[in-house]
Amino acid sequence: MARAATVAITGVEPLRPAASMGLYARAWEKLRHDPITIAAAIGLFAIVAVTLLAPVIAENVLHSSPDEMMRGPDGRFAILKPPGEGFLLGTDDLGRDALTRLLYAGRVSLSIGFMVAFIAIVLGTTAGMIAGYFGHWVDDVVNAFVQFIFNVPFLFVLIFLSVIFRPDVLSLALIIGFFGWPGTARQVRGVVMSVRNLDYVLAAQVLGATNRRIMVRHLLPNVANIVLVASGFAVAAAILGESALSFLGFGVQVPQASWGNMLSGAQDMFRRAPWLVYPPGVMIFLTVLCVVLIADGLRDALDPRVK
Amino acid sequence: MWGRGHPLPHRGTMRNFLIRRVIQSVILLFVLMSFTFVLTRVTPGGPEAALAEAPNVQQADLDRIRERFGLNDPLPIAYAKWMSNAIRGDFGRSYHYLRPPFDVISERIWPTIQLGLVAYVIALLGIVLGVVAAYHRGKTPDLLIRVFTVVGDATPHWWMGLVIIVLLASTVGWFPQGQGQGGVWDWFRHIIVPATILGLGGLIVYTRFVRSQVLEVLSQDHVRTARSKGLKEGYVAQWHVLRNALIPVVTLLGSFLPFLISGAAITESIFNWPGMGRLFLEAATTRDYPLLLAILSLGTVATMAGTFIADVMYGAVDPRIRYS
Numbered sequence: 001m002a003r004a005a006t007v008a009i010t011g012v013e014p015l016r017p018a019a020s021m022g023l024y025a026r027a028w029e030k031l032r033h034d035p036i037t038i039a040a041a042i043g044l045f046a047i048v049a050v051t052l053l054a055p056v057i058a059e060n061v062l063h064s065s066p067d068e069m070m071r072g073p074d075g076r077f078a079i080l081k082p083p084g085e086g087f088l089l090g091t092d093d094l095g096r097d098a099l100t101r102l103l104y105a106g107r108v109s110l111s112i113g114f115m116v117a118f119i120a121i122v123l124g125t126t127a128g129m130i131a132g133y134f135g136h137w138v139d140d141v142v143n144a145f146v147q148f149i150f151n152v153p154f155l156f157v158l159i160f161l162s163v164i165f166r167p168d169v170l171s172l173a174l175i176i177g178f179f180g181w182p183g184t185a186r187q188v189r190g191v192v193m194s195v196r197n198l199d200y201v202l203a204a205q206v207l208g209a210t211n212r213r214i215m216v217r218h219l220l221p222n223v224a225n226i227v228l229v230a231s232g233f234a235v236a237a238a239i240l241g242e243s244a245l246s247f248l249g250f251g252v253q254v255p256q257a258s259w260g261n262m263l264s265g266a267q268d269m270f271r272r273a274p275w276l277v278y279p280p281g282v283m284i285f286l287t288v289l290c291v292v293l294i295a296d297g298l299r300d301a302l303d304p305r306v307k
Numbered sequence: 308m309w310g311r312g313h314p315l316p317h318r319g320t321m322r323n324f325l326i327r328r329v330i331q332s333v334i335l336l337f338v339l340m341s342f343t344f345v346l347t348r349v350t351p352g353g354p355e356a357a358l359a360e361a362p363n364v365q366q367a368d369l370d371r372i373r374e375r376f377g378l379n380d381p382l383p384i385a386y387a388k389w390m391s392n393a394i395r396g397d398f399g400r401s402y403h404y405l406r407p408p409f410d411v412i413s414e415r416i417w418p419t420i421q422l423g424l425v426a427y428v429i430a431l432l433g434i435v436l437g438v439v440a441a442y443h444r445g446k447t448p449d450l451l452i453r454v455f456t457v458v459g460d461a462t463p464h465w466w467m468g469l470v471i472i473v474l475l476a477s478t479v480g481w482f483p484q485g486q487g488q489g490g491v492w493d494w495f496r497h498i499i500v501p502a503t504i505l506g507l508g509g510l511i512v513y514t515r516f517v518r519s520q521v522l523e524v525l526s527q528d529h530v531r532t533a534r535s536k537g538l539k540e541g542y543v544a545q546w547h548v549l550r551n552a553l554i555p556v557v558t559l560l561g562s563f564l565p566f567l568i569s570g571a572a573i574t575e576s577i578f579n580w581p582g583m584g585r586l587f588l589e590a591a592t593t594r595d596y597p598l599l600l601a602i603l604s605l606g607t608v609a610t611m612a613g614t615f616i617a618d619v620m621y622g623a624v625d626p627r628i629r630y631s
Contacts, residue, residue, distance in 0.1 A: 147331065147335065148335055148338070148339075150614060151332070151335055151607065151610055151611045151614055152339060152606075152607050152610060153565060153568045153569050153603070153606040153607060153609070153610045154569060155569035155570075155572055155573070156568070156569065156572065156587060156602070156603050156606045157603070159572070159587070159588070159591050160343060160346075160591065160599060160603055161346075162591075163591045163594060163599070164346050164347065164350050165350070236460075236461070240463055243463055243466075244463060244465065244573055247463075247465065247573070248572070248573060248576060248588060249592070250591065263466060263469065266469070267469055267577070270469070270472065270473050270476065271476060274473045274476075274477055277469055277470060277473050278470070280466075281462075281463065281466035281469070281470065284462075284463055284466065285458075285461050285462045285463070285466075288460075288461040288462075289457070289458070289461035292457065292460055292461050293457070
């Protein structure tokens with residue numbers, strides 16, 4: 001709905017999707033003509049591509065590596081050099097090239113973002129479907145977990161768990177992901193509950209279909225669009241969450257760079273090297289912005305009420 | 308609070324709901340406390356790990372420390388001791404401050420409450436933004452406010468705080484650091500930036516929520532009737548639109564509390580604010596488990612209170628909600 005207004009403002013002609021088109025074909029048709037979503041998708045693709053190619057770019061274009069102490073043109077170590085010749089974004093207190101580290105950090109931050117979202121979405125969808133389909137005590141158990149997660153100060157608990165387990169990238173993603181699923185679970189549960197007693201589901205049950213088959217073949221398609229949109233917002237939340245945790249020193253540990261922990265390094269010496277404060281934050285902002293805009297566009301495109 | 312004309316939920320139902328929620332909360336708190344305590348005991352590298360690296364510490368000293376903090380007890384006994392004390396509010400002694408955790412917390416909680424209250428006032432400004440956006444739907448103000456909310460959603464707010472500090476430091480050579488000690492103005496100029504950063508999330512949520520609420524009410528028949536009767540627009544806005552649109556806003560009152568608690572840690576750390584959030588980070592860095600567990604439990608109680616208030620408010624403003 002929100003996007004409908006934007007589209008009107010940007011002067012794109014209203015679409016008249018053919019009645020015979022399916023939900024996804026129509027959504028694709030709408031998305032193709034939605035300049036904001038297209039731009040966001042291109043932007044995200046560019047960010048992912050640049051970070052994936054970080055080693056290639058660092059070696060061939062920047063002639064640096066993320067942990068290497070760089071030397072300036074005069075042959076001396078380039079410590080805390082402002083942006084300029086040789087170092088596009090300057091260097092940090094250990095003489096490392098900020099741009100190189102920014103690219104490598106993107107790999108870590110993005111992969112944690114996508115992993116967390118994946119874990120949260122898989123957990124949330126499974127829990128929501130099971131709770132909605134079986135109801136009764138199963139529903140109560142899932143609900144208890146949801147209540148638990150909603151009722152703890154999650155950042156405090158994340159920090160606590162991080163202190164206890166000293167996580168690496170994978171376990172960090174698991175820990176953050178575990179706190180991200182209840183929202184999706186609630187949405188999925190709602191939809192499943194509303195369709196689980198429809199005739200076609202009952203018919204499948206009468207025909208002897210197993211619960212698993214009913215859930216996967218007959219119920220999952222109903223929640224697919226919700227899950228798709230939720231994944232987008234989950235990626236955004238995960239990237240923001242990881243950056244906050246790493247900034248506080250309880251996420252990705254140095255020397256491995258992430259956008260969050262680069263900023264905590266920058267905070268310690270912002271008087272001497274203010275240039276280190278901007279790039280990681282801008283990258284987080286651009287990435288999350290693209291993801292949120294895509295998710296927003298998807299939500300409007302998949303909403304059958306929005307024409 | 309109980310919107311006029313809205314009947315109270317049936318008393319028995321309401322009471323049952325309250326009782327059940329309180330029981331649930333107590334169980335939740337118990338599970339969380341047990342879980343976190345056991346985790347601190349079964350994982351290697353307690354507080355003495357930091358001490359062991361110090362050059363002058365002998366094994367005998369470590370043993371004495373372990374004995375003194377009860378770290379030598381077997382897990383079930385340690386757990387029973389700890390839990391029975393914790394229920395009475397005694398979380399032992401902070402490893403670092405060598406005082407009961409709640410002693411230390413009581414010194415640090417007031418700055419956090421101040422910060423939270425001012426942040427809350429900032430967040431409430433979202434009501435104004437939401438109303439303005441709804442009344443100018445599709446026009447420039449609405450568009451600007453939408454850009455603001457989308458950008459605000461995508462930016463890590465704490466990074467904005469960092470940028471503000473850098474900009475202030477490089478232009479006027481001053482930046483907010485810690486609490487102001489010299490009178491009201493000094494207090495204000497120290498608190499306003501961190502509170503704005505902390506309140507930004509709530510501000511955005513309020514703006515969106517109020518905008519959609521107002522738009523919904525604006526499209527209803529009774530507003531059209533009021534207008535067609537020839538009532539002045541200001542009168543319609545006050546008595547027909549805002550009254551209906553803003554009642555549900557109180558439901559957000561409680562749900563913002565957990566947000567403030569988690570957000571305080573990072574905001575306080577950036578602005579060197581001497582509050583509870585930073586105390587928690589210090590305790591985490593030094594592995595001061597008694598203090599850590601005390602703050603975690605307190606934070607959980609506050610978070611539960613927030614969601615509890617939100618649920619009660621939700622039913623209070625919407626008579627259709629039944630506490631089942």
